[in-house]
Amino acid sequence: MAASVADLERILAEAETAIREVGSAQALAELRASYLGKKGSVSTLLRGLGQLSAEERAEAGKATNEAKKRIEAWVAERKASLALDARAKDLAEHRLDVTLPGFAPPRGHLHPTTQIEREMCTFFTEMGYGIEDGPEVESDWNNFGGLNFPEDHPARDLQDTFFVTGGNVLRTHTSNVQIRAMTGRQPPFRFVSPGRVYRNDLDGTHYPMFHQIEAVCVDERTTFADLKGTLFAFARHLFGAEAEIRFRAHFFPFTEPSAEIDIGWEGRWLEWGGCGMIHPRVLLNCGIDPERYQGFAFGMGIDRTAMIRWDIPNIQLLFDGDVRTMEQF
């Protein structure tokens, strides 16, 4: 009996030291098992209690349970301190070279022209304009005649035209959509027509294809002042609240009065587009009474707008398919 109590004291002393010195969570678990597991020394001791008298057994049992609790407490304490050590070690040792590049899925790019076209169409749809479309291979009437370009008139030289088989042309502007959208219908009209247009011109600053957007607003009272206001709002939508524009008198066969629009950009006036009140003959050509109805049309290059906005020096850069250009936008 005395021996077993003495044994317990010895086991406890040994356990306290061993637990305090154990170096890992796994070793700690093994150590705990060596005392408290089924075959552990304390458990074995406990099992030996059967041989004792009832009185002795009670006393020894109490002592043994006390010892178990103390060992468990030391284990828990040591376990917590080992976890702290492990966290500290991780913090001290885990090092990534965070200057290496991140990993992202590949990025695609919308063409600058697409991006600007969408901004433009957003502005106009918010202003209550529809979006109309038309063919790129177009009849002479829809591209020229209906728009008041007389036959054998130098106005036809304003645009270098691609002619195609069948007596048609590649449209030189999206104004063909004016004729198509208005013919057979009656105002009010508010629509824009964005799209590809073609001019037979290729040099340092010209490309035979570019994109244009035209806006049309016709009702009984839309004025040149409304044209100006709309263009101011549009310019500011695209170029910021400080954007300035200027109107220069000009000649277009399909508007009268007509003006060219300049945008103030980095201290200079840059040609941006053309505008005017729709020519009465164009309205008549579409079956609309010009005495009753009036309105404006204006148009500008979508690519040109992108070039101004993003300082793209040459329109050819937009259409040569070079992904190094496209990936900048």
Add this chain to the structure above:
Amino acid sequence: MRVALGWLAEWIDLPDPATLQERLTVGGLEIEDVIETGADLSGITVGHVVERAQHPDADRLSVCKVDLGDGEPVDIVCGAPNIAAGQKVAVATHGTTLPGGLKIKRSKIRGVRSNGMICSRQELGLGEDHDGILVLDGDPAVGTPLSEVMPAGETILDMEITPNRGDWVSMLGMAREVRAHFGGELRLPPCDVQESGRATSADVEVAVEDAEGCHRYVGRVVRGVEIGPSPDWLRGRLEAAGFRSVNNVVDVTNLVLLEYGQPLHAFDLERLRGGRVAARAAREGEKILTLDGEARELRREDLVIADGEGAIAIAGVMGGSESEVTDETTSILLESAHFHPSRVRRTAKRLGLHSDASYRFERGVDPDGQARAVDRAARLIQELAGGEISQGRIEAEGDPAPTAEPIELRPSRVNRLLGTALTTEEVTALLARVDIEARPGQGDLLLCHPPRYRNDVHLAADLVEEVARIHGYDRIEATLPSGPLAGVHIAPRRHTREAVRTILAGAGLTEIMTFPGAPPGDVDALRLPAHHPRRTHVALVNPILADDSVLRTHLLPSVLRAVRGNRARQIERIAVFEVGRVFVGGPDRPDDWHDREPLQAVLAYCEVGHDELWSGTEVPIFFRAKGAAERLLADLGTRHEFRAGSEEPFLHPGASGCFRVRGRPVIEVGELHPQVAEGFGLEAPCAVAVIDVEALDGLGAEARSYREVSRHPRVRRDLALLVDVDQPAGELVAAVRKKAGASLLSAEFFDRYEGRGVPEGKLSLALRLVFQRTDRTLTDAEVSEAVDRVVDALRDRFGAELR
């Protein structure tokens, strides 16, 4: 048109140049360039050629002793043929930089020391060379800075004239425009003549035989002229305007053209046959040698000036060389006519012969300006070339030029169109500034009479433009339309087209845009069979690049060329797409333009050696294209089926397939057929998808509705299957889906292996099955049962064994 401001100032008082340019610009005269002449002449002095000697070692060089007024004359070597002793010349000495940028240094030329350079006009930036060095007129003092001797620099405005304003293409027109903006009085150069000698009609008679083509023909004769070079002032004016000086008579005709906008022509009177000129239609096939040395064949619709024997000029376009004024000419006939604008234009255009005369006739000249111009020219010729102006003008008329009718204008209409509040008086005053007389009519109506020289004012709208222009566009306020709104209509296909762009860019592809002109051989390069519908195309009549002579019927070649371009730029990973129209040609072109110009989209991947820092396994390029196509269809919200093998001849038969939606093919995907890849110069592996945007647009999205997500655990089972190497994996998955029951959430391959440990002819596929129910937790037993069903089915149908 180039307008020298100094010259314009002789016609009317000018404001300061900045104000002038600003007003002219916003008034519709676009100033394309401002040229400052009188280049920097500092460092250049007047020298006197004291002595000229032949260079000892060069036939064409002279060695001159030139007095520069500062001591001993210096030696200067000169190569000009017109150098002579006694001349006063312009000398650039050591250290001077010429306007062209050339810096003068002392040097030895063929062994003779040269202490400077004797300059030509061109070298001084003063105009074109004619004879060699510039010989100074008068007797300027030796050593004077040249800038004090030469006329001061001139500001020249290079203006773009819109085609409606023929009346602007002259000094008179410019002066009128200045007056419209700033007021003032016009000062016209004198036109009165001193006639003497015989009557003009005694030498030549004139007739208009083509009355439609020639409204008026006026002539004058000057006899006894002496042809010679023009004086400096005349040459200066012509050169400033961009003309070359020819001789005193031709130069005068060009000067008057610039002054009054009336084209003139001078014939050598002695070389006219039959004593008559007539404006008549050309005879079919009639030939003429024009002044530019070209033989021209004419047609019946051309208008010519003919003498008693044949055509001597193409009316309004160019004169003939047979009647050209030469150094031997002594008598001239001056022509001043008004030809029909469209007739001149058609002929000039057909012959590709655009002259300063045709430019003005096409745009319309003043119908009343012929007599004034011919008088002005006769007077100047007499001043400069001597001679006698014969008595009287000869004159013939055809159909009268159309006269403008008075135009009715209500000031209220002006305000209604412009959004202004101008009074009747203000409108009248603004119109008066452009010579449009507005007389009060009934009520508030104004009856407006445009001047005869304006051929572009016919309608009330034209008058409104003049009012707005002179009033100033900048003074019209800015408002927003207040009219009623119509329903917003969005063009068909737009949403689908934009969705395709957004999805493909979102899938990592970069959008490009290319010109749709293409070589007709593209369809061969795509291996399209004979009679394929894409072999009929719309051809360009005037292609800009000879090779690109048709409009593309397929987008793929354009994209492949762009891929090749990027490969040439050493881009290693290319992922691009284009959405664009292709063009249907041939006799059976559909009526609806949408069907004639269907939208196509093409995406392409092309990759070489893409080692990456964080790379996973290398994806065969076909699957990139297929993945992008799958993403597109999924994001558009359509259900599709995929079939191996594509019928498109440009795809690799063993690495291609077709996506169908409701049985209709919408996307063909595959690696390029090696022959096609070779044809487009693509060496790196390339996979493409050809997307029928029209078909996608027709489909519409499947209606989406919420699908319940489960709160219960998933059960995962991985199977390693041994199958034949040529067993399509898609069939296995389809069978699995069919057999696994409703609890199957997904079935995906996650590994694929052949090689060591796998028998020859076999392939190991790792298949992951995930089961889950929304109503309860699955039991182990029912999952195992489902897996057993799957394994049995795969074994029975495909001979697949578990590894």
